[in-house]
Amino acid sequence: MMEPVQSGPLDRPPTAGVRHYAGEPVLTDGRPPRAVILPVPYDGTSTWGKGADKGPEALLEALENMELFDIETGSEVHGEGIAVLEALPLELDGVAKSPEEVCADVRRQVGDWLGKGILPVLVGGEHSVSIGAIQACAAREPGLSVLQLDAHSDLRRIFHGSACNHACALHWAATHTRLVQVGIRSTEAEERHYEQEGNVFHASHCHATPDAEWITAAVQRLGPVDTPVYITVDLDVFDPAHLPETGTPEPGGLNWYQVTGLIRAAAQRHRVIGFDVVELAPRMERSPSAFTAAKLLHKMLTYVLEPEPIEAPTKI
Numbered sequence: 001m002m003e004p005v006q007s008g009p010l011d012r013p014p015t016a017g018v019r020h021y022a023g024e025p026v027l028t029d030g031r032p033p034r035a036v037i038l039p040v041p042y043d044g045t046s047t048w049g050k051g052a053d054k055g056p057e058a059l060l061e062a063l064e065n066m067e068l069f070d071i072e073t074g075s076e077v078h079g080e081g082i083a084v085l086e087a088l089p090l091e092l093d094g095v096a097k098s099p100e101e102v103c104a105d106v107r108r109q110v111g112d113w114l115g116k117g118i119l120p121v122l123v124g125g126e127h128s129v130s131i132g133a134i135q136a137c138a139a140r141e142p143g144l145s146v147l148q149l150d151a152h153s154d155l156r157r158i159f160h161g162s163a164c165n166h167a168c169a170l171h172w173a174a175t176h177t178r179l180v181q182v183g184i185r186s187t188e189a190e191e192r193h194y195e196q197e198g199n200v201f202h203a204s205h206c207h208a209t210p211d212a213e214w215i216t217a218a219v220q221r222l223g224p225v226d227t228p229v230y231i232t233v234d235l236d237v238f239d240p241a242h243l244p245e246t247g248t249p250e251p252g253g254l255n256w257y258q259v260t261g262l263i264r265a266a267a268q269r270h271r272v273i274g275f276d277v278v279e280l281a282p283r284m285e286r287s288p289s290a291f292t293a294a295k296l297l298h299k300m301l302t303y304v305l306e307p308e309p310i311e312a313p314t315k316i
Contacts, residue, residue, distance in 0.1 A: 021082040023064045033081035034305055035119040038109060040088045040129040042102050045165040046247050051281030052126040056087060058282040058290035059123055066294060070302050074309035077302040099128055099164035106132030114140045124278030127154060127169035130232045134173050137274050141228035145178040147266055149259060150234040151250035153184055155191035180221045182262060183237040183254050203252050211258055219265045229266060231275040235293055245289035246279045260299050267303035275300055
């Protein structure tokens with residue numbers, strides 16, 4: 001569970017150069033926001049379906065066109081203060097940054113917000129953007145665990161000459177943190193060397209086991225109660241019937257309630273210190289996949305920030 005912010009004033013006003021979350025203004029009473037959203041429209045290393053660079057804008061646009069009351073919790077998380085930052089710059093003097101430079105920039109920004117006691121949330125972009133965020137969280141919390149929801153293992157040590165490739169997105173986490181992987185249904189033989197024993201919940205297992213059983217097991221594998229956790233959601237964890245617009249969709253994925261049920265259980269037992277939603281590759285106007293991704297982001301913020309329920313209005 002994420003504790004309320006105890007930090008001092010921000011180095012700059014939280015509304016400077018930001019976009020309103022879901023069209024709602026950030027807090028205006030002097031309090032800092034409890035969460036910041038950093039769009040990272042990077043798609044430099046993807047190797048099949050391109051378009052993840054369009055993901056952040058499509059998600060944020062969808063977010064501005066959905067109802068904000070969460071029926072499940074009876075709350076509205078935007079009232080907690082959520083600032084949308086300017087997108088991470090991906091060029092320097094007109095030259096595209098390397099995967100390593102993007103990773104370092106993400107690590108620096110996420111580290112800065114963690115230092116202020118504010119929840120960092122990344123919106124990708126391809127999955128390689130998660131590497132720097134995980135590294136920043138691990139530097140802040142040495143006992144970090146990582147929960148990966150994904151169709152692919154993403155455990156290659158190096159791919160196409162870079163350790164910051166999207167196919168390597170969780171290799172660093174696998175060798176430096178406790179990593180729990182859920183929804184996996186595609187991997188290379190070499191990647192199995194980096195799997196952590198007992199911490200891989202293949203999609204086939206999730207479908208063959210009662211949800212309450214495997215969700216409880218996965219959440220417990222993250223560690224004892226109140227373990228610091230980073231959650232990374234590659235949207236291809238969903239079955240393509242639920243969310244088809246990703247770079248590398250895989251059949252046999254999880255459904256909405258399996259994904260949200262796992263994330264809520266993790267947030268209830270542990271201390272989520274950061275998360276991301278990545279690999280949205282919208283291919284149509286008013287993308288239904290973008291709307292699903294926006295809804296998921298809103299749900300995750302609700303689970304982590306835990307806003308107070310809103311009292312039902314009095315009947316007239």
